[in-house]
Amino acid sequence: MSLDKGNYETAYLGLGSNLGNREENMKKAVAFLDANPGIEVERLSSWYETAPVGKTDQGWFLNSVARIKTTMPARELLRAVLAVEQQLGRVRRERWGPRTIDIDILLYDDINVTEPDLEIPHPRMLERAFVLIPLAEIAPDLLLPDGRRAAVAARDKFTGQEVLLYTGNR
Numbered sequence: 001m002s003l004d005k006g007n008y009e010t011a012y013l014g015l016g017s018n019l020g021n022r023e024e025n026m027k028k029a030v031a032f033l034d035a036n037p038g039i040e041v042e043r044l045s046s047w048y049e050t051a052p053v054g055k056t057d058q059g060w061f062l063n064s065v066a067r068i069k070t071t072m073p074a075r076e077l078l079r080a081v082l083a084v085e086q087q088l089g090r091v092r093r094e095r096w097g098p099r100t101i102d103i104d105i106l107l108y109d110d111i112n113v114t115e116p117d118l119e120i121p122h123p124r125m126l127e128r129a130f131v132l133i134p135l136a137e138i139a140p141d142l143l144l145p146d147g148r149r150a151a152v153a154a155r156d157k158f159t160g161q162e163v164l165l166y167t168g169n170r
Contacts, residue, residue: 003038003040003069003070003071007071008040008069008070008071009069009070009071009108009109010042010067010068010069010070010109011067011068011069011070011074011077011105011106011107011108011109012065012066012067012068012105012106012107012135012139012142013033013065013066013068013081013103013104013105013106014063014064014065014102014103014104014106014122014125014130014131014134014135015029015030015063015064015065015066015101015102015103016050016061016062016063016064016099016101016102016130017029017061017062017099017100017101017102018052018058018059018060018061018062018098018099019059019098019099019100020089020100022061022062023047023062023168025062025088025100025101026047026062026064026101028087028088028101029084029085029088029101029103030044030066032084032087032088033066033068033080033081033084033103036080038070038071038072038076038077038080039068039069039070039072039077039080040068040069040070041066041067041068042066042067042068042069043066043067043138043139044064044065044066044067044138045064045065045066045134045135045137045138046064046134046137046165046166047062047063047064047165047166047168048062048063048064048130048133048134048163048164048165048166049061049062049063049163049164049165049166049168050062050063050129050130050161050162050163050164051160051161051162051163052096053096053128053130053161054095054096055094055095055096055097058097058098059098061130062166063130063131063134063163064134065106065131065134065135065137065138067138067139074105074108074111074113074118074120075118077105077108078105078117078118081103081104081105084101084103085099085100085101085102085103088100088101089101090102104122104125105118105120105122106120106121106122106125106131106135107120107121107122107125107142107145108120121144121145125144126144126145126146126153127158128158128161129154129156129158129161129163130161130163132150132153132154132156132158133154133163135150135154136150136151136153136154
């Protein structure tokens, strides 16, 4: 989908899957997002296979970051993202548990939102190698909330967080 020039905001979304056919889940999530009339997926990072963080007794994830253009306000974008998760069978049983798809709004232009069900910038993005490494791949010069560029932040030491470039099907 192509949005009108200048009439949109730029946002970054983190995507991850560790249940079912991870590759298909990721492909479908991107396709569903891009099919939304208020969203254009502008750039997608490589896929990375990553060890789970938080709840470690589960399968590894496929992760990616997408840069999108959107005409939707942040709250509406959240509704659209949650609808894609629901279309792909996401069931929220436990925090940080396994999931068919997880889509997080990492950044939305330069806005800050602090609400019970929506925080932008994502509150833990700077602690997660599986977010910063793919983000730095597609936007190395992006300024993060802590003032560092994405490429610099991605070089941090993320103890216990394994991130491998995924070489499976794409």
